[in-house]
Amino acid sequence: MSKKPDNHKISSDLDTPTDLAPGSVDKVSEALNVLLADAFALYMKTKNFHWHISGRHFRDYHLLLDEQSDAIFATTDQLAERVRKIGGATLKSIGQVAKLKTIKDNDEDYVPPREMLRELMQDNKHVATAMRKAHEVCDEAGDVASASLLEVFIDETERRTWFLFEASRQEGSNAA
Known part of the structure; x- marks a missing residue:
């Protein structure tokens, strides 16, 4: 099953001029669309955990996850x-997000706060x-x-990973 969106059949009305080769547009669009689907999935998971965080560090974690989402x-x-600037087609539906995303959902009724932070840390590492x-x-x-855009996003993703790592460390623990 291919995760590739059908970029080569874009409407002529949406076929933005570019100096990139058509094959390159398809490859870049495919890669960016998977990242886009993962961004939506990670956003939703981060918001889920933001809404369902509990415990002793509630306020700190709640604010951290809101900022990260x-x-x-x-x-x-x-x-x-x-994707559009280079003449590709981008996501059009939640269904497409579901097909392309590589971030796993977490639909558990309860996830302990430290596990939430660790899971999001791993997801951010995956995205990076x-x-x-x-x-x-x-x-x-x-x-x-x-x-260039991805370089900025990689740095931001690594920052989120770092914050989640530090927030999820157990008191007095040096281990990751």
Whole structure:
């Protein structure tokens, strides 16, 4: 089952002119659309945990997850518009997000706070890895602008990972 959106059949009304080769547009669009789907999935999971956090550090974790979900959501429009700028087609539905995302849902009734933070930390690490791979696709396509955007997003993702790591450490523990 291919996760690739059908970019080569874009309407002529939406076929934005670009100097990138059509095959490169397809490859970059595919990579960015998977990142976009993951951004929506990670946003929703982060909001889920934000809404359902409990316990001793409630306020700190609640605010941290709210801040992180806002930062994740802020990437969505930039990713989608980047696909359009190069003449690709981007996501159109929640169904497409579900097909393309690689972030696993967590529908548990209760998740302990530390487990929430650790799960989100791992998800952010996963996203950073995927962004690096997408960066390579952009480099191969000569798409400097998409690569540059991803460099900023990688740094932001690593920052979220770091904050989640530090927040999830047990008191007096040096272990990860």
